[in-house]
Amino acid sequence: MLYTDEHSKLRQTVRRFVEQEINPHVDAWEEAELFPAHELFRKMGKLGLLGITKPADCGGQELDYSFAVAFAEELGRCNCGAIPMAIGVQTDMATPALARYGSPALKAEYMTPTVAGELVAAIGVSEPGAGSDVASIKTTARKDGGDYIINGSKMWITNGMQADWICLLVNTGEGKPHENKSLVVVPMNAPGVNRAKKLKKLGMWASDTAQLFFEDVRVPQSNLIGGEGMGFFMQMQQFQEERLFGAATTLLGLDRMIQETITYTRERQAFGQSILDNQTVHFRLAELQTEVESLRALVYLTTERYVANKDDFEVVKLASMCKLKAGRLARVATDACLQFWGGMGYTWDSAVARSMRDMRLLSIGGGADEVMLGIICKLMGTLPRRKKS
Amino acid sequence: MKILVTVKRVPDPEQKVKFKGTSVDVSAANWVINAFDEYAIEAALRLNENAATGEKLGETIALSIGPKDVSQQLRSALAMGADRAILVGGADEELDSFAVARIVKAVVEREKPDLLLMGKLATDGEASQVPQLCAALLDWPQATFAAQITANAEGLEVKREVDTGIEVKQVKLPAVVSVDLRIISPTAVVNGKTPATHAYQEGPRYASLKGIMAAKKKEIKEISLADLGVKAAPVTKLVSAEPPAGRKAGVKVKDVAELVSKLKNEAKVL
Numbered sequence: 001m002l003y004t005d006e007h008s009k010l011r012q013t014v015r016r017f018v019e020q021e022i023n024p025h026v027d028a029w030e031e032a033e034l035f036p037a038h039e040l041f042r043k044m045g046k047l048g049l050l051g052i053t054k055p056a057d058c059g060g061q062e063l064d065y066s067f068a069v070a071f072a073e074e075l076g077r078c079n080c081g082a083i084p085m086a087i088g089v090q091t092d093m094a095t096p097a098l099a100r101y102g103s104p105a106l107k108a109e110y111m112t113p114t115v116a117g118e119l120v121a122a123i124g125v126s127e128p129g130a131g132s133d134v135a136s137i138k139t140t141a142r143k144d145g146g147d148y149i150i151n152g153s154k155m156w157i158t159n160g161m162q163a164d165w166i167c168l169l170v171n172t173g174e175g176k177p178h179e180n181k182s183l184v185v186v187p188m189n190a191p192g193v194n195r196a197k198k199l200k201k202l203g204m205w206a207s208d209t210a211q212l213f214f215e216d217v218r219v220p221q222s223n224l225i226g227g228e229g230m231g232f233f234m235q236m237q238q239f240q241e242e243r244l245f246g247a248a249t250t251l252l253g254l255d256r257m258i259q260e261t262i263t264y265t266r267e268r269q270a271f272g273q274s275i276l277d278n279q280t281v282h283f284r285l286a287e288l289q290t291e292v293e294s295l296r297a298l299v300y301l302t303t304e305r306y307v308a309n310k311d312d313f314e315v316v317k318l319a320s321m322c323k324l325k326a327g328r329l330a331r332v333a334t335d336a337c338l339q340f341w342g343g344m345g346y347t348w349d350s351a352v353a354r355s356m357r358d359m360r361l362l363s364i365g366g367g368a369d370e371v372m373l374g375i376i377c378k379l380m381g382t383l384p385r386r387k388k389s
Numbered sequence: 390m391k392i393l394v395t396v397k398r399v400p401d402p403e404q405k406v407k408f409k410g411t412s413v414d415v416s417a418a419n420w421v422i423n424a425f426d427e428y429a430i431e432a433a434l435r436l437n438e439n440a441a442t443g444e445k446l447g448e449t450i451a452l453s454i455g456p457k458d459v460s461q462q463l464r465s466a467l468a469m470g471a472d473r474a475i476l477v478g479g480a481d482e483e484l485d486s487f488a489v490a491r492i493v494k495a496v497v498e499r500e501k502p503d504l505l506l507m508g509k510l511a512t513d514g515e516a517s518q519v520p521q522l523c524a525a526l527l528d529w530p531q532a533t534f535a536a537q538i539t540a541n542a543e544g545l546e547v548k549r550e551v552d553t554g555i556e557v558k559q560v561k562l563p564a565v566v567s568v569d570l571r572i573i574s575p576t577a578v579v580n581g582k583t584p585a586t587h588a589y590q591e592g593p594r595y596a597s598l599k600g601i602m603a604a605k606k607k608e609i610k611e612i613s614l615a616d617l618g619v620k621a622a623p624v625t626k627l628v629s630a631e632p633p634a635g636r637k638a639g640v641k642v643k644d645v646a647e648l649v650s651k652l653k654n655e656a657k658v659l
Contacts, residue, residue, distance in 0.1 A: 010598060046597070067598075
């Protein structure tokens with residue numbers, strides 16, 4: 001994939017924005033376990049960064065997905081994983097289905113202000129009893145007059161404490177688990193929505209993660225995205241962008257970590273030479289950089305296919321591979337680099353320790369590694385059929 | 390008003406300078422807009438807009454001189470909000486300050502702007518000559534190193550920081566103004582239309598995604614020196630450029646007594 005001059009200019013703007021508006025505050029936000037989502041998103045909305053691929057009638061730029069990947073890649077310059085994740089939820093995880101299948105009225109009410117950064121969005125899929133096993137969710141939406149009445153709970157919801165609305169996956173019927181689900185827009189100030197608690201996590205501190213309860217929450221049926229029963233399908237589609245976006249944001253973070261490790265180990269002396277001069281160190285770092293470049297190539301390849309055809313089935317496999325590889329590589333790379341940093345790396349405030357904590361989520365969120373492997377196997381035709389009990 | 394703003398490309402100041410023979414090696418340079426020119430673009434855009442309503446008050450034209458690649462920096466100026474751009478073809482090595490000033494003068498005579506706005510210097514050569522030379526060649530009033538610009542009925546009031554305080558100049562238009570770093574502070578540019586309460590974000594504006602995409606369709610007019618009837622004919626010659634001598638490593642002293650002794654006997658400062 002070749003980035004054009006416009007891609008580079010977009011990246012320049014994002015780079016400066018990260019350096020001036022995000023990185024100086026990251027330590028304070030991490031400490032507070034919260035970042036000012038509305039303030040930051042409004043600034044980004046003004047620059048058009050929250051609607052890169054969104055339709056023009058919602059204030060978006062309607063550009064192809066390669067621009068979203070350029071944006072995601074550049075967000076990797078953030079000194080933490082939390083902010084790119086929170087932004088990604090707003091632009092590529094909570095909103096693709098609404099942008100593609102939402103009614104004009106629903107888009108006007110929610111998509112347009114979200115693109116402008118006036119509203120903060122969250123995506124509600126996981127539940128206490130159903131994470132990667134999306135089909136097993138228990139939250140229900142039952143019809144009552146012109147409304148839905150929603151009951152249930154959602155878990156590990158990014159932006160959950162600050163969001164103005166949530167794209168909620170619910171069961172709207174009794175049928176088969178893949179055919180009874182729907183995506184519904186739920187305003188977070190609706191009576192019966194309870195933001196129960198901010199969850200403490202291993203990493204990604206600057207991002208607020210919530211457990212949410214819905215008790216007889218009433219929303220108009222016009223808040224349904226697409227058709228009833230399409231929820232599982234739309235969510236699976238929506239996951240492709242989430243996975244590609246997630247993989248793209250890791251690239252520069254890994255590059256930077258390897259570079260910083262080189263700088264540190266070059267200066268640090270032990271046994272009469274620099275740590276870097278040990279072959280086990282410089283070889284390992286070369287190996288890791290090679291893997292990062294391979295991941296970058298895979299992200300670009302997948303993006304190219306996705307830009308050419310949104311519904312290309314091969315993209316599902318490739319996007320799953322991107323996400324799997326990013327998660328796996330981040331675990332191996334942060335561990336290897338932390339080792340070379342020695343005692344300095346093990347201290348709580350070191351950048352490499354933060355990378356390790358933050359990037360660990362990649363193998364879990366948005367479908368765990370094992371789910372990615374299942375999808376890849378299915379598309380390779382190697383997944384054993386489940387026996388009917 | 391119609392503003393012509395000059396945009397020079399310079400090697401990224403964050404990049405390490407490389408030398409080749411007796412000159413600076415720019416073959417692998419990462420080119421960026423000279424920071425002071427970026428401030429001049431910002432100042433021009435602020436003069437030419439009502440920031441509250443988005444209404445445009447005049448035309449902003451970006452001008453650069455150099456090889457065709459310079460169009461990249463001009464596109465950045467267009468993405469920030471300039472209306473159109475002019476690229477005068479020229480070879481970097483032939484462009485000394487005097488040549489540049491004569492070329493700028495020729496473009497000014499074609500475009501007839503109300504204001505020629507420039508950075509106070511370029512961060513590569515740091516000559517700080519071209520704005521003053523332009524003013525002399527055009528026989529226009531000049532106000533250099535502007536820290537604040539206020540548009541008024543008589544032209545522009547320019548405040549400049551000098552050692553003893555703030556100097557205030559009033560210039561009639563057309564004029565040449567060169568800008569200093571302070572011009573990008575939140576209320577440094579007053580045009581009488583943007584409400585006095587409006588505070589800009591510090592620094593040159595980010596190119597918005599909309600601006601970036603719109604810049605693609607804006608005009609960059611290419612003109613040759615022959616079209617302008619100007620010969621570069623540099624009058625200065627670069628004799629050599631070399632890196633400063635590397636610093637020697639310092640020494641660690643055992644105690645205060647040794648320090649005092651060194652200061653007294655070696656450095657001879659005591």
